[in-house]
Amino acid sequence: MFALPKSEKGIRGGVARCNRLISGVLAVALATTMTILPTQPAEAATADYQVPVTYGQTEARKMIDMINGFRTGNDAWYWNEGDATKTTCTNLQKLTYDYALEQAAMLRAAEVAVSFSHTRPNGTSCFTASDTLPLRASGENIAAGQTTVNAAFVAWREDDYGYDGQGHRRNMLRSSFTSVGIGHVTFNGIHYWVQNFGTSTSGTADTGTADGARTVSVAIDDATISQKALKPSAASLAVTAGKSVALPSVSLSLTVRDRWPSSPLTLAASNPVWTSSNSSVAAISGNTVVGKKAGTATLTVKANGLQAKVKVTVKAVKPPKTKFTSVKRAKKSLKIKWKKQTKNVTGYEIWCSTSKKFTKKTTVKTTKKAKTTSLTVKKLKAKKTYYVKIRTYYKTGGKKYYSDWSSVKKVKTK
Numbered sequence: 001m002f003a004l005p006k007s008e009k010g011i012r013g014g015v016a017r018c019n020r021l022i023s024g025v026l027a028v029a030l031a032t033t034m035t036i037l038p039t040q041p042a043e044a045a046t047a048d049y050q051v052p053v054t055y056g057q058t059e060a061r062k063m064i065d066m067i068n069g070f071r072t073g074n075d076a077w078y079w080n081e082g083d084a085t086k087t088t089c090t091n092l093q094k095l096t097y098d099y100a101l102e103q104a105a106m107l108r109a110a111e112v113a114v115s116f117s118h119t120r121p122n123g124t125s126c127f128t129a130s131d132t133l134p135l136r137a138s139g140e141n142i143a144a145g146q147t148t149v150n151a152a153f154v155a156w157r158e159d160d161y162g163y164d165g166q167g168h169r170r171n172m173l174r175s176s177f178t179s180v181g182i183g184h185v186t187f188n189g190i191h192y193w194v195q196n197f198g199t200s201t202s203g204t205a206d207t208g209t210a211d212g213a214r215t216v217s218v219a220i221d222d223a224t225i226s227q228k229a230l231k232p233s234a235a236s237l238a239v240t241a242g243k244s245v246a247l248p249s250v251s252l253s254l255t256v257r258d259r260w261p262s263s264p265l266t267l268a269a270s271n272p273v274w275t276s277s278n279s280s281v282a283a284i285s286g287n288t289v290v291g292k293k294a295g296t297a298t299l300t301v302k303a304n305g306l307q308a309k310v311k312v313t314v315k316a317v318k319p320p321k322t323k324f325t326s327v328k329r330a331k332k333s334l335k336i337k338w339k340k341q342t343k344n345v346t347g348y349e350i351w352c353s354t355s356k357k358f359t360k361k362t363t364v365k366t367t368k369k370a371k372t373t374s375l376t377v378k379k380l381k382a383k384k385t386y387y388v389k390i391r392t393y394y395k396t397g398g399k400k401y402y403s404d405w406s407s408v409k410k411v412k413t414k
Contacts, residue, residue: 046122047304048217049252049267053110053185057210059149060105060184060193061097066153067172067180067195068094075159078170083162089173100202101181104130104137105194109183110216112142112192115224116260123221135202139177141168141195144260149184152193171197190261220256227255230269230308232301237312239282239291242344242396247274247287252304269303276300280397282312291315292397317401319344319392327388327409334377334411338390345370346395349402352377352388356408367393385412 070076076089108129111121118126118140130137146152156168171177172195179198184191232248239245250269259265274284281295289299291314299310320341328335336350347370353363368375370392380386387410392403 046219046221048219049114049254049304050215050270051110051114051187051218051267052213052215053113053187054213055106055109055210056184056186056191057102057106060102060182061209062149063153063182063195064095064097064180066150070157071095071173075157076173078166078173079161079163081163089175092173092175093178095180095197096178096201098135098179098181098198098201098204099206100133100135100204101130101137101179101196101198102183103181103204104133105181105183105196106185106210107183107216108140108142108194108196109185109192110187111218112144112194113185113187113190114218114220114265115256115258116142116144116192117258118142119258120219121221121224121256122219123223130196133202134204135179135198135200137181137196138199139171139174139195139197141171141193141197143168143193144190146193147191152184152191156195171195188266220254224257225254226257227253227264228304228306229253230272230301230303230306231266232308232310235310237289237299237310238315239289239312240315241291241293241317241399241401242394244285244288244290247284247289247299247301248310250301250303250308252306269301272301272303274299274301276312281314293399294401317344317394317396319346319394319401319403321403321406322348322390322392323406324388324390324409327411329411329413330376331414332378332380332382334380334386334388334413335374336377336388336390337374338406340370340373341392342370344394345392346400348372348390348392350375350377350388350390352380352386354381354384354386356387358387358389380413382413385410 071092076092077086079086115121120126126140127137141156143152143155146155158166158169176199177197179201181196183194231251231253234248237245250272252267252269254265256265276282276284276297276299278297280292282297283290283292289312294314294316296313299312301308322339322341325337325339348368350366351358351363355362366375387408389408390406394401
């Protein structure tokens with residue numbers, strides 16, 4: 001897709017042609033004639049979104065030699081309207097690589113990854129991207145899908161198309177252009193390319209080649225977004241009482257006009273804030289949710305003016321069973337030992353009763369801390385049969401969770 005220079009009857013576009021490489025095949029989609037006019041900032045609200053791209057400016061800068069070889073070589077021609085005659089370009093000057101135009105092209109490459117159009121995502125003309133620079137762009141070519149600088153350049157040459165399909169070619173051969181800056185980013189595996197042309201040079205010094213990952217702030221007009229939603233990476237969570245799990249990551253899904261490919265734009269949500277409907281069941285702690293006691297709660301996350309909900313289920317803790325290692329009778333007492341348990345155990349509960357059914361009036365209940373493994377039950381009746389059993393417990397959030405009971409031991413005191 002190309003934008004004609006501002007100097008031609010304002011900013012007047014011809015036929016827009018999008019060159020895209022899909023599965024190794026060059027797909028050409030013709031659009032209707034469109035006019036690119038100077039636009040004012042949109043009245044609708046705009047917001048800044050953080051777009052993670054990977055710049056490949058070392059590759060992009062290689063194109064200057066390709067463009068200049070094209071302008072000064074034997075292939076410097078384009079079809080006239082009607083495709084019956086050609087214009088051969090002679091005495092074209094080589095373009096100067098301008099680093100101010102490169103800055104604009106780099107920004108535009110990130111924006112084109114959001115919305116493949118000569119209208120910026122904020123609703124203004126593509127040429128406003130260089131408003132703050134010492135040189136304003138006068139022409140723009142954009143492309144998507146070509147994985148190498150050579151493929152992007154060949155797509156823009158449009159050797160095999162007629163007049164209506166050679167807008168990019170005519171931009172590269174325009175005699176009024178004296179400078180160019182080129183931007184190249186990769187986003188979600190797709191390569192995006194931008195050429196920004198100027199009619200003068202800025203004299204901006206080279207500050208070095210920008211390669212690698214970078215997060216670019218892109219302003220998007222609400223009018224260009226048809227749908228937006230927060231999408232947690234999980235719709236539900238499960239956590240055991242007393243334990244914690246990481247909160248889901250949260251992405252922002254935007255359906256943006258003129259996006260290519262047409263799938264929604266997916267970005268990380270900005271500064272998500274989580275709350276719990278019942279902190280006594282599930283509480284937010286930093287980037288985790290902590291299970292307080294068995295039950296359910298709803299987590300709400302808010303970011304970018306949106307919200308989403310995640311159900312959390314807190315499961316009861318099931319401490320491990322233990323067993324007696326010995327139950328010895330003594331005079332009016334019992335000497336009890338059991339196997340020590342260390343995982344999810346706060347302590348032990350031992351019941352001693354003269355009743356097989358451990359009825360309330362006949363049962364003595366004793367608790368011991370987790371580090372203890374023995375107990376002497378005193379003040380019992382002599383020569384009396386007693387029944388004993390033991391279980392572990394885990395205490396969290398003010399509630400105790402118990403294991404299953406051990407086998408019951410029967411023993412008679414001395």
